[in-house]
Amino acid sequence: MLSRVAPWLASRRDGAGAAAGTTVRVLTGSDTGALLDLARQDAVANVFILSHLETAGTASPTAGGASIFGVFDGDALLGACWAGANLVPVQLDPDLASVVAGAAHRSGRRYASIFGPSGTVLALHAALERLGHSAQEIRADQPLLTIDGPPDIEPNPALGFGQLADFDRILPACAAMFEEEVGYSPYLGGRDYYSRRVKGLIRAGHSLVHLGTDGEVVFKAELGAVTPEVTQVQGVWMNPAYRGLGLSAGYMAAVVLHAQTLAPVTSLYVNDFNTRARASYERVGFHQVGTFATVLF
Structure with missing residues (x-):
């Protein structure tokens, strides 16, 4: 060792x-x-x-x-x-x-x-x-984006900070996002570890979510890394039942407003092939400042 x-x-x-x-x-x-x-x-x-x-x-x-x-x-x-x-x-x-x-x-x-x-x-x-x-997979071109001013479009007022009382609704949405993104369940290494991670984000005020009238998560995102200067948005996920309705940009504008209560610059990185997400981020006012890559083992 x-x-x-x-x-x-x-x-x-x-x-x-x-x-x-x-x-x-x-x-x-x-x-x-x-x-x-x-x-x-x-x-x-x-x-x-x-x-x-x-x-x-x-x-x-x-x-x-x-x-x-x-x-x-x-x-x-x-x-x-x-x-x-x-x-x-x-x-x-x-x-x-x-x-x-x-x-x-x-x-x-x-x-x-x-x-x-x-x-x-x-x-x-x-x-x-x-x-x-x-x-297992190489994602060699992931634009690194930032926004350091107000969003260019109206934010969706329904988005708010996640609450521990809603943990049992938020956790499945987080797991669904993870599996869509990397291709396997986040529970493979044990459900407890991933559950603690999600609870930690909620407790820290870094979980953003909109619960619909039926109690299901409509949209969620996390502030996965936070400093006094910069936040990094991760885990962006829209419930499949609400996709294709043009809602993402409004939710992301709300994410930016919430993130800017913690730091002036909001960042994220996105797969180059995810053209819908990139278009949504551009509408909000994000611009590219670099290029990331991710290698999955």
């Missing part, structure tokens, strides 16, 4: 783009300031790790076993990568991706996905593939 502190010397075998003497190790609490400085170079692309640091207050490994790899040249932190259920690069140059992939491979962990800036994600995947990690 991976040592929490021992650095590995990056070799040409691990990464042709890594300079001789580059090291990679698991970050500790003493690295928190350097990681914050690194992530703040792009607060939109790095909202996931910034949100984690906002909550945890430290770069140290979590009680659940997640850690953060840092790539160093001497004492200088060049790039990083969250290594929990997923791999999430942080200002990591694609030339350094194979160094991190080697460390991730040696850790013995299994990762559900890699997501983040496209060039680095695809470089991480290529390096992991050489080490025997096969992907």
Whole structure:
């Protein structure tokens, strides 16, 4: 298993783009300031790790076993990568991706996905593939979108924050969205873990939902990562019974208004082939600021 502190010397075998003497190790609490400085170079692309640091207050490994790899040249932190259920690069140059992939491979962990800036994600995947990690699906072109002002269309006033009293209605909608998006049930690893995740979002005020007159979820979304500067919208889902009625843009405009009570910039990323969603986001006023990719294992 991976040592929490021992650095590995990056070799040409691990990464042709890594300079001789580059090291990679698991970050500790003493690295928190350097990681914050690194992530703040792009607060939109790095909202996931910034949100984690906002909550945890430290770069140290979590009680659940997640850690953060840092790539160093001497004492200088060049790039990083969250290594929990997923791999999430942080200002990591694609030339350094194979160094991190080697460390991730040696850790013995299994990762559900890699997501983040496209060039680095695809470089991480290529390096992991050489080490025997096969992907189930590669989504190489996911426009990263933001809006930092009022939405361009009227928001749907029916959208509000989810309540724990409605958890039994919200959870099935979240599970349906997850299965549509990734192709398998979120309960495969155990229903309890996913249920805690959904409850946590509701408790934090990061669940947005509209319940119809029959009590079923009509539309829902989550603010999956939140910092004082940026929120990232995830889990956007419309009940199939209400699709094709032109309702999505109004709901998304309402999502933006709610998100902007927490941070001035609202972000999300979307599959390039999802033309309906992209058109809806454009109507609301989102514009592209980058390109993400996701690799599903």
